[in-house]
Structure formats: C-alpha cells, structure tokens
Amino acid sequence: MSLHSSSPAPAEAIALAGLDLAAPPAPVQPVAVRLEGVRRVFGSRAVLDGIDLEVRRGEFVSLLGPSGTGKTTLLRILAGLDRADGGRVEVASARSVVFQEPRLVPAKRVWQNVVLGHVQNRVTRSLAAAALEEVGLGRHVDVWPKTLSGGEAQRVALARALAGEPNLLLLDEPFAALDALTRIRMHDLVAQLWRRHLPAVVLVTHDVDEAILMSDRVIVLSGGGIRFDARVPLERPRKRGDAGFAALRARLLAELGVASPEAGGHA
Amino acid sequence: MTVQPPPPSFVASGASQTPASAALDLVDLSPRSGQTPARSRFGKTARFASRALVPALLLAVWQASSNLGFVAPEVLPSPAEIIAAYAELIRTGELQSAIPASLARALTGLALGASVGLALGLFAGLWRVGEELFDAPLQMLRTIPFIAMIPLFIIWFGIGEQAKIALIFGATIFPVYLNTYSGVRGVDQKLIEAARVFGLSHGRIATRVIIPTALPSILVGLRFAAGVSLLALVAAEQINARSGIGFILINANQNQRTDIIIAGIIVYALLGIVIDLVMRLVERLALPWRPSLVLA
Numbered sequence: 001m002s003l004h005s006s007s008p009a010p011a012e013a014i015a016l017a018g019l020d021l022a023a024p025p026a027p028v029q030p031v032a033v034r035l036e037g038v039r040r041v042f043g044s045r046a047v048l049d050g051i052d053l054e055v056r057r058g059e060f061v062s063l064l065g066p067s068g069t070g071k072t073t074l075l076r077i078l079a080g081l082d083r084a085d086g087g088r089v090e091v092a093s094a095r096s097v098v099f100q101e102p103r104l105v106p107a108k109r110v111w112q113n114v115v116l117g118h119v120q121n122r123v124t125r126s127l128a129a130a131a132l133e134e135v136g137l138g139r140h141v142d143v144w145p146k147t148l149s150g151g152e153a154q155r156v157a158l159a160r161a162l163a164g165e166p167n168l169l170l171l172d173e174p175f176a177a178l179d180a181l182t183r184i185r186m187h188d189l190v191a192q193l194w195r196r197h198l199p200a201v202v203l204v205t206h207d208v209d210e211a212i213l214m215s216d217r218v219i220v221l222s223g224g225g226i227r228f229d230a231r232v233p234l235e236r237p238r239k240r241g242d243a244g245f246a247a248l249r250a251r252l253l254a255e256l257g258v259a260s261p262e263a264g265g266h267a
Numbered sequence: 268m269t270v271q272p273p274p275p276s277f278v279a280s281g282a283s284q285t286p287a288s289a290a291l292d293l294v295d296l297s298p299r300s301g302q303t304p305a306r307s308r309f310g311k312t313a314r315f316a317s318r319a320l321v322p323a324l325l326l327a328v329w330q331a332s333s334n335l336g337f338v339a340p341e342v343l344p345s346p347a348e349i350i351a352a353y354a355e356l357i358r359t360g361e362l363q364s365a366i367p368a369s370l371a372r373a374l375t376g377l378a379l380g381a382s383v384g385l386a387l388g389l390f391a392g393l394w395r396v397g398e399e400l401f402d403a404p405l406q407m408l409r410t411i412p413f414i415a416m417i418p419l420f421i422i423w424f425g426i427g428e429q430a431k432i433a434l435i436f437g438a439t440i441f442p443v444y445l446n447t448y449s450g451v452r453g454v455d456q457k458l459i460e461a462a463r464v465f466g467l468s469h470g471r472i473a474t475r476v477i478i479p480t481a482l483p484s485i486l487v488g489l490r491f492a493a494g495v496s497l498l499a500l501v502a503a504e505q506i507n508a509r510s511g512i513g514f515i516l517i518n519a520n521q522n523q524r525t526d527i528i529i530a531g532i533i534v535y536a537l538l539g540i541v542i543d544l545v546m547r548l549v550e551r552l553a554l555p556w557r558p559s560l561v562l563a
Contacts, residue, residue, distance in 0.1 A: 103461035107479030117465035144556040
C-alpha cells in the first residue's frame with residue numbers, strides 16, 4: 001500500500017483545477033468492487049445468497065436494509081475481514097475502512113494512528129499532518145486519542161482511512177454514534193473528501209435520509225439479496241425538503257418495510 | 268434570574284394540582300461566594316493534619332507508656348530508643364552496607380523473575396501455542412505459596428545467595444506473567460481488526476497495537492512483583508544471611524536487641540514505600556497517554 005498514488009486520476013486533476021467539483025467523474029472509471037453470486041452462510045441461514053454488485057471508482061453507494069440482512073457482513077467481506085462461502089469477490093487492493101467506533105490505538109499519538117500501517121518517521125508524520133489538516137484537525141497532530149471528542153476521534157479515523165489514498169473506502173455506519181450536529185458536519189466533510197479523492201465509497205447505514213443525501217446509488221438488501229438498486233436522480237447539493245427527496249424517501253421506506261407517515265401526501 | 272410560571276397551555280393539560288400562580292419549592296444550588304478559592308489551600312493543610320493525627324497520637328502514647336514504665340524496654344522499646352538504634356547502626360556502618368546488599372538481592376531476583384514472567388506472558392498472550400504450553404502449568408505453580416518452597420530451595424541451592432535469589436525469582440514470575448497475559452488478551456479485538464484492515468503485519472500488530480495497549484496492565488504486574496520481591500526478600504534473608512537487613516535482624520535477635528529488630532523492620536517498610544513510589548513514577552513516565560495519570 002502506498003501513501004500517495006503517483007499519477008492522479010483525471011477526475012482528481014479536474015478537482016484540483018478548481019472546476020465544478022460536483023460534476024460527475026470521467027465516464028468510464030475502473031471497477032473497484034466486483035461481486036458475483038456471493039454467498040455467506042451462518043449455521044443454516046444464508047445471510048447473503050447470490051449477491052451481484054459492481055461499483056466503480058468515484059461512485060458513492062449506500063447499502064440500506066433492516067437489521068440482520070447482512071449489510072455489515074457484506075462490508076466485512078469487502079474489507080477482507082470475513083470470507084464469502086461462495087461466489088466471486090474482487091475488490092481494489094488499496095482500500096480502507098471507517099468503523100462505527102473510531103478504533104484508535106490509545107497508546108499512539110493521533111498522527112501515529114493515522115499512519116498506523118506505515119513506517120513512522122518524519123516523512124509519514126507530515127503526510128499524517130496533511131491528512132489531519134484535511135479533516136480539520138491540523139492542530140491535533142501530536143495529542144493522545146483520549147483527549148479527543150467523539151466527533152474528532154471519528155475524523156481521525158477518516159483521516160487514517162484517506163491517508164492510504166484508497167480506491168475503495170468502506171464506511172460501516174460511521175456516523176451512527178455521533179450527535180446530530182456533528183453528524184451533519186461529518187456528512188459534509190465526507191462528501192467533500194469524496195469529491196476531492198474520488199474513491200469508490202460503500203456506506204452501510206440505517207438512515208434513509210443519509211443515504212439519499214450522500215450517495216449516487218442506493219441499494220436495499222433484504223432476504224439475502226439485493227431488493228432494490230437505483231441511482232439517486234437528484235442534483236447536488238440535496239435538501240430534505242425537495243419533492244424528489246421525499247418521493248425517494250417514501251419509496252425506500254416502503255422497500256424497507258416501514259410505512260412512511262408522509263407517503264400518502266408526497267408520493 | 269426570575270422564575271416564571273409555566274405558560275397557561277401547559278397548566279391546562281391538568282397534569283398538576285398546583286395553582287398556576289403558586290411559587291414552587293426551589294432549592295438554592297448556586298455557588299457560595301468566596302468559599303472555593305480559600306478552601307483548596309486551607310483544605311490541604313487540614314487534610315494533612317487530620318491524616319497525621321492518629322499516627323502522631325499513637326507515637327505519643329507509645330513514648331509516654333515507655334516513659335511511665337507501662338511496657339518493659341526489652342518487649343517494646345520507646346520511639347526514642349529506636350532512633351538511637353538507628354544512630355548506632357549508622358555509626359557502625361551496618362545500615363549503610365545492609366541496605367545496598369538487600370536491595371541488590373531484591374532487584375536481581377525481581378529483574379530475573381519479571382523478565383521471565385514478561386516473556387512467558389507475551390508468549391502465552393500472543394500465540395495460542397504459548398498459551399497451550401505454559402498457561403495451565405503456570406496457573407498450577409502459582410497456587411504454591413513461595414514461602415513453602417524455602418526448605419526445598421535450601422536443599423537445591425544451599426544456604427548461600429543462590430537460594431535467596433531463587434526464592435525472589437520464583438515469587439516474582441507470577442504477578443508479571445498473569446498481568447501481562449491478561450493485559451495482552453484484554454486488548455480490544457476491534458482494534459486488532461482495524462489494524463488488520465490497515466495492512467499491519469502480525470509483528471507490527473503486536474508491537475504497535477497490542478503491547479502498547481497492554482502496557483498499563485504489564486506495569487501493574489511489575490509493581491505487584493516489586494512488592495512481592497520485598498516480601499520474598501524478608502523470607503529469604505531469614506536463611507542464614509551474612510549481609511543485608513536480614514543479617515542485622517538475625518544478630519539483633521541473638522543479642523535480644525528489640526530496638527534494632529524494630530529498626531530493621533521499619534527499614535523493610537521504608538524500602539517497600541520507596542519501591543512503590545519508583546514504580547508509580549515509572550508508570551507515569553511510561554503511560555503519558557492515560558489522562559488519569561496526566562492530570563494526577
């Protein structure tokens with residue numbers, strides 16, 4: 001794993017040139033995730049039963065689904081923390097994960113946590129400092145993790161995930177444990193970092209609004225398979241009040257088996 | 268700050284029987300003026316005085332009962348006589364040669380025992396094969412009171428220095444082993460998983476994640492072992508000591524010098540305090556990331 005990819009992708013060059021950051025990435029991006037017929041069985045129950053999925057670099061995909069439908073199992077398979085029992089799994093080798101908890105090593109300073117997987121010297125320290133600067137923690141390079149608030153610690157986890165210049169960024173409910181205001185700031189930060197680095201992002205979440213706000217594409221898992229897979233047809237930046245937002249929200253809630261109170265009014 | 272009655276709509280819900288205009292029973296929790304800054308300085312002195320009170324009283328009663336002849340000096344010499352005993356021990360140079368001799372014994376045994384305990388604890392904690400090989404035997408050996416080994420050690424190692432060091436060594440392995448093992452095993456699996464995701468090799472997971480995170484527990488084991496090493500020292504020095512505090516005690520015992528015996532016991536206690544303070548300092552320096560220690 002290298003800390004910096006030597007040749008930036010065209011989309012990054014565009015972003016650096018200060019052009020419209022919200023513009024869609026270059027039309028054909030390389031594949032970052034390719035799943036064919038993936039199965040994962042716990043005991044006699046197939047949590048994942050024949051999942052086919054392709055995610056390209058620069059694409060932001062949200063995975064929704066009721067508890068126990070295998071969202072996290074799928075993410076763990078993508079991360080290499082769990083093995084599928086059948087099917088084909090191909091993922092980008094440069095990948096990283098942000099978990100629900102920050103998972104920082106308390107005995108290591110913040111910058112050492114950011115470059116945990118690398119040699120730790122003056123060069124990597126400045127790389128860590130740059131990554132921390134990006135998440136707004138440039139002044140916390142040398143502090144101990146226990147002195148950080150929950151939101152700050154999660155931003156360090158984000159900096160750690162981005163420091164490896166991943167082609168695939170896996171987010172396992174990274175905002176679930178944050179307070180509402182911090183969560184909104186984190187949404188903005190993740191969106192901004194995604195536009196700048198354009199990795200493929202797979203976000204596991206319970207929050208339908210979060211999925212619609214952030215992603216290009218929303219997938220609902222149910223009964224071991226993909227029940228719903230659609231692009232989000234809304235312009236960015238998105239607002240909860242938009243008519244299209246409400247319609248998609250109602251649709252997703254219906255797919256998740258929740259009757260939306262406003263479904264009758266907006267749909 | 269004024270207290271306003273709740274808005275009428277709230278009262279109208281009928282949840283409360285109190286009329287809207289009646290004052291509520293308020294408790295004053297605001298800070299009392301001028302008390303906080305003065306309290307800390309005066310409080311420190313007062314706290315120290317109240318802690319020192321009972322020991323000082325005991326000393327006074329002890330000295331008084333000796334002066335009044337309630338206790339025979341052969342049984343319990345007065346504090347003043349014990350101080351005189353120290354003066355005698357220092358004048359003859361016995362104390363100055365005894366403390367380094369005893370400390371060297373304790374520290375040699377501790378260094379050996381702690382090293383072995385640490386190595387075994389890391390081996391059993393990090394590798395399954397280590398656990399399978401060593402954990403059950405060590406848990407069995409741990410239940411033997413080390414003092415019970417003295418006769419056997421005398422047969423094995425004689426009555427010289429070897430037996431003493433061996434006893435301290437045997438006693439200090441276990442606290443370090445147990446705390447190292449449980450500290451390593453207690454590291455959050457989620458941290459190890461995150462380290463795997465970020466591509467750390469097994470060696471780096473051990474050195475960057477597990478051992479640093481287990482260090483507080485390892486140091487607790489070391490502090491424990493330091494205390495035990497002193498206990499074992501006292502027991503070991505009862506075996507034909509030719510130097511050290513034990514030698515002073517054996518001589519004093521033969522000469523019926525109760526004052527010197529008590530003086531020697533107090534030296535053991537002081538050594539214990541000093542070793543504990545040193546270990547606390549080591550912990551503070553080694554664990555700057557623990558906020559409780561930074562703020563202490």
